[in-house]
Amino acid sequence: MVPENLKFTKEHEWVGVDGEIATMGISDYAQGELGDVVFVEMPVVGDIVAQFDSIGTIEAVKSVSDFFAPVSGEIVEVNTALEETPEIVNKEPYGGGWFVKIKLSEPSGLDNLISPEEYNKIIA
Amino acid sequence: MAEKIIEKTIFELSRPGVGGANLPGLDVPEANTDSIPENMIRKGKIGLPELAEIDVMRHFVKLSTLNHHVEKGFYPLGSCTMKYNPKANENAASLNGFTDLHPLTFSGLSRGAIEIMAQLGEMLREIAGHEAITLQPSAGAHGEFAGLLIIRAYLESMGEPRKEVILPDSAHGTNPASIVFSGYKPVQIKSLDNGMVDIEALRGVLSKDTAALMLTNPNTLGIFEKEIKQIAAMVHEVGAQMYMDGANLNAMMGYVRPGELGFDVMHFNLHKTFSTPHGGGGPGSGPVSVKRHLEPFLPIPVVVRNNEGEPHFDWERPQSIGKVSGFYGNFLVMVKAWLYLRMLGLEGVREVSEWAVLNSNYLLSRVEDYYGLKFKTTPMHEFVADSTPLKEYGIRNIDVAKRLLDYGFHAPTMSFPLIVPEALMIEPTETESKATLDAFAEAMIAIAREAKETPDVLHEAPVNTPIGRLDEGKAARRRVLRWPIPEDL
Numbered sequence: 021m022v023p024e025n026l027k028f029t030k031e032h033e034w035v036g037v038d039g040e041i042a043t044m045g046i047s048d049y050a051q052g053e054l055g056d057v058v059f060v061e062m063p064v065v066g067d068i069v070a071q072f073d074s075i076g077t078i079e080a081v082k083s084v085s086d087f088f089a090p091v092s093g094e095i096v097e098v099n100t101a102l103e104e105t106p107e108i109v110n111k112e113p114y115g116g117g118w119f120v121k122i123k124l125s126e127p128s129g130l131d132n133l134i135s136p137e138e139y140n141k142i143i144a
Numbered sequence: 145m146a147e148k149i150i151e152k153t154i155f156e157l158s159r160p161g162v163g164g165a166n167l168p169g170l171d172v173p174e175a176n177t178d179s180i181p182e183n184m185i186r187k188g189k190i191g192l193p194e195l196a197e198i199d200v201m202r203h204f205v206k207l208s209t210l211n212h213h214v215e216k217g218f219y220p221l222g223s224c225t226m227k228y229n230p231k232a233n234e235n236a237a238s239l240n241g242f243t244d245l246h247p248l249t250f251s252g253l254s255r256g257a258i259e260i261m262a263q264l265g266e267m268l269r270e271i272a273g274h275e276a277i278t279l280q281p282s283a284g285a286h287g288e289f290a291g292l293l294i295i296r297a298y299l300e301s302m303g304e305p306r307k308e309v310i311l312p313d314s315a316h317g318t319n320p321a322s323i324v325f326s327g328y329k330p331v332q333i334k335s336l337d338n339g340m341v342d343i344e345a346l347r348g349v350l351s352k353d354t355a356a357l358m359l360t361n362p363n364t365l366g367i368f369e370k371e372i373k374q375i376a377a378m379v380h381e382v383g384a385q386m387y388m389d390g391a392n393l394n395a396m397m398g399y400v401r402p403g404e405l406g407f408d409v410m411h412f413n414l415h416k417t418f419s420t421p422h423g424g425g426g427p428g429s430g431p432v433s434v435k436r437h438l439e440p441f442l443p444i445p446v447v448v449r450n451n452e453g454e455p456h457f458d459w460e461r462p463q464s465i466g467k468v469s470g471f472y473g474n475f476l477v478m479v480k481a482w483l484y485l486r487m488l489g490l491e492g493v494r495e496v497s498e499w500a501v502l503n504s505n506y507l508l509s510r511v512e513d514y515y516g517l518k519f520k521t522t523p524m525h526e527f528v529a530d531s532t533p534l535k536e537y538g539i540r541n542i543d544v545a546k547r548l549l550d551y552g553f554h555a556p557t558m559s560f561p562l563i564v565p566e567a568l569m570i571e572p573t574e575t576e577s578k579a580t581l582d583a584f585a586e587a588m589i590a591i592a593r594e595a596k597e598t599p600d601v602l603h604e605a606p607v608n609t610p611i612g613r614l615d616e617g618k619a620a621r622r623r624v625l626r627w628p629i630p631e632d633l
């Protein structure tokens with residue numbers, strides 16, 4: 021089951037919101053489908069991103085996939101731990117394997133995301 | 145998994161003073177090295193291995209047995225057409241008249257070589273249904289790039305190069321890369337449930353910005369695009385060009401000519417369809433053939449015949465995209481493809497495709513009850529099995545692929561095309577016997593049974609190969625790309 025306190029995109033990103041900061045990563049289902057993650061190409065801190073724009077790529081053993089900004093705003097932090105140990109994405113997709121933190125510019129964009137229940141239906 | 149050493153490197157096998165030949169002592173004055181700059185003179189050991197001839201021979205023969213190759217076993221790598229490479233090709237390509245020929249040799253002394261290029265081009269054009277050809281590109285992707293540059297040059301000559309190239313979601317990964325490299329934006333369209341191009345989706349993205357539609361036919365699912373003539377008409381209607389990726393040409397030679405289907409440009413993979421070695425055994429060759437209106441833009445020089453039928457290089461092409469290769473392309477590969485086609489003849493070429501399609505469909509009929517097939521349309525020379533039915537036992541396509549190695553077969557192409565979740569893309573080619581196809585089918589069936597009954601056997605596979613299951617994630621994350629040379633060597 022997916023964590024109840026998060027929101028999701030149809031592209032398998034999760035978002036946790038704390039005040040005006042949204043933390044983003046990929047779901048446990050997504051890491052399972054991708055297989056061993058070997059590299060995550062991150063956006064740069066300070067980048068202004070629009071909701072659902074491609075902001076980086078995830079390189080797994082068998083494929084390379086884009087990941088998308090789940091909300092609009094400014095990239096305020098990227099998870100540098102993934103540079104040396106990208107396998108955390110596989111081990112702790114909802115914890116240490118987070119990707120970026122975005123300072124929300126349009127909080128209403130959160131309404132475009134889907135609930136854990138809806139996400140569960142997509143991956144069922 | 146602990147690393148087991150199966151064969152040491154030839155440097156580790158070296159023993160000082162051992163040699164394969166006894167050279168006579170120096171009987172001329174030692175060369176004066178005064179004129180050589182100090183920093184250019186080697187001070188340390190040369191570091192060449194020292195072994196007896198027999199040990200060198202055994203070392204390399206052993207290495208050749210550790211690897212899997214088409215001369216050792218079945219190699220059903222989808223979209224790669226791993227057919228057997230007849231040894232006659234190699235014999236011809238190793239004749240001194242070819243190997244010792246310098247590319248700048250005066251054309252009066254290299255007539256034979258130019259004649260081979262001319263004839264090969266004519267035979268390939270006959271297969272393509274096209275009016276002109278270049279043999280220069282060195283590989284399939286290189287051919288794609290050259291072909292797209294030709295389209296760009298043509299459209300520029302018509303007024304503007306345009307902006308986009310459309311391709312289906314089943315395309316080879318090289319297609320979007322070539323599109324970007326040639327300055328275009330790739331626009332991807334979804335496939336229909338039968339695996340073919342969605343005509344309505346195509347209609348939705350075609351515009352005056354469209355430079356070309358890039359298609360593989362049959363596509364990477366092995367499915368022939370039935371509506372290809374309508375598709376071509378729609379593309380030409382907006383003034384765009386039709387590009388065919390010839391990776392799957394093995395399915396239709398002598399039956400269907402891409403030019404007659406409406407394709408303006410196509411590339412061939414001599415290392416696939418025309419039985420020259422692949423990859424490390426290559427090099428490759430990716431000729432590009434075109435319709436008449438694109439001929440002025442071909443890379444220079446173009447091999448043409450004069451009024452007496454004598455072939456020569458034509459450099460006077462002011463609208464040419466230029467050169468895409470140092471000289472004329474990989475000439476010795478052309479010699480192999482030329483001989484292959486001369487040996488087969490037109491009838492033989494047709495039979496190649498007949499047998500390729502028959503073998504593929506026979507194999508499919510034997511395994512389809514055990515594996516899924518996402519697209520139900522009858523395929524041609526290859527098919528994409530889907531191991532999703534085995535997922536409930538915790539088995540992924542990689543487990544099936546690895547277990548096949550234990551049965552002595554190379555794994556099929558995996559995880560491609562991307563639209564099939566657990567893809568196993570199988571292309572047997574025409575060169576395999578029914579006995580080999582049956583043995584492979586039995587292995588696939590046995591693996592499907594093992595998936596249910598003893599899934600751990602699959603998770604641990606391969607166990608019969610020199611190297612077991614690798615940690616692919618670790619291999620990609622912590623790259624060790626060469627053998628670490630010991631200090632004392």
